[in-house]
Amino acid sequence: MYNVSARLRAGYGALLEALLDQAGATEACGVIERVHDADLPAALPEFWLRPDLLLSQTCGYPWLHALRGHATLVATPCFDVPGCDGSDYSSVLVARGDSGIRTLDDARGRVAVANERHSNSGMNALRHAVAPLARNGTFFGAVKWSGSHAASLRMVRRGAADLAAIDCVTYAYLQQEKAASVEGLVALGFTAPSPGLPIIAGSAVPDVVVRRLRNALLEPDAPLRKAMAALRIVRFARRDERDYARIGYLEEEAVSLGYPELN
Structure with a gap:
């Protein structure tokens, strides 16, 4: 994984x-x-x-x-990575540094990307984070599906999407192993742990x-x-x-x- x-x-x-x-x-x-x-x-x-x-x-x-x-x-x-507490983990909410998004509410009407429909970190945790902000069951302008967290980050970096929730272990590993894959991105915070x-x-x-x-x-x-x-x-x-x-x-x-x- x-x-x-x-x-x-x-x-x-x-x-x-x-x-x-x-x-x-x-x-x-x-x-x-x-x-x-x-x-x-x-x-x-x-x-x-x-x-x-x-x-x-x-x-x-x-x-x-x-x-x-x-x-x-x-x-x-x-x-031992940010966003983990014992065997609990969370997702990092990530946007481009030049997107103007600094809080989750700033992403209203923008394009989100998630790795899989059955992903806890990419979909479920993000859905939970957005739910209090949604209006009439909608928050984003569109949602795209990438197939992997790394692909979601590429889409955000290239402007094909504006925000993603990334498993904090994956994010820390990519920072460590492939720093270029997270260049230009900002972390808005973490989702609820699970x-x-x-x-x-x-x-x-x-x-x-x-x-x-x-x-x-x-x-x-x-x-x-x-x-x-x-x-x-x-x-x-x-x-x-x-x-x-x-x-x-x-x-x-x-x-x-x-x-x-x-x-």
Whole structure:
């Protein structure tokens, strides 16, 4: 979910291998297939719904609406980046520096862009932030869909959109790895926090294997801690279904204010 550069892609690969090694997953499961970005299906929920999925990371919004009951929450990372508080995260509200937008209310009637319709950070959190400002169920002049947070930022920078809500971890990673991708942008603030992107396992993964993976993440050995530090992960926390219900509360609050759709 956070492979915004070759270095980070390699870092997450190292994290995975260190985790599998500490958890003894190969001994427990036998041959483990690594699925790389290029091999993932266009519809990620289909991949996340695989019962034989040993380990992956998903967004909390699709977990709440499509994966709950079909996948198991393993643990949630705690990042050392602005906008994160323990295993909670938020989105950075971003506009161009020359757009004249300095508060969210300034974006009324302008063009917003979001990565995916089922994204908590790009859509749900932004919808919740805008809901109190909307009039007759509308706030923006138009909403566009980009396919990724990085693409949303490019559209804002190039003037194809005026505002976006970007996962704060993605934003911090891009500042670190690809500073040019955020040049000329200003951060207006953060959205309401919610539980971060969870590590999940498929429904067919034995409980004993899930416990091994979870225990390794919660009490990492030296190689796993080293891999985590390279990714700005301080620790992992165990979060349950009640925690992720908070994502649904953001949606419900927006609906209660007469703003069921980002528009």
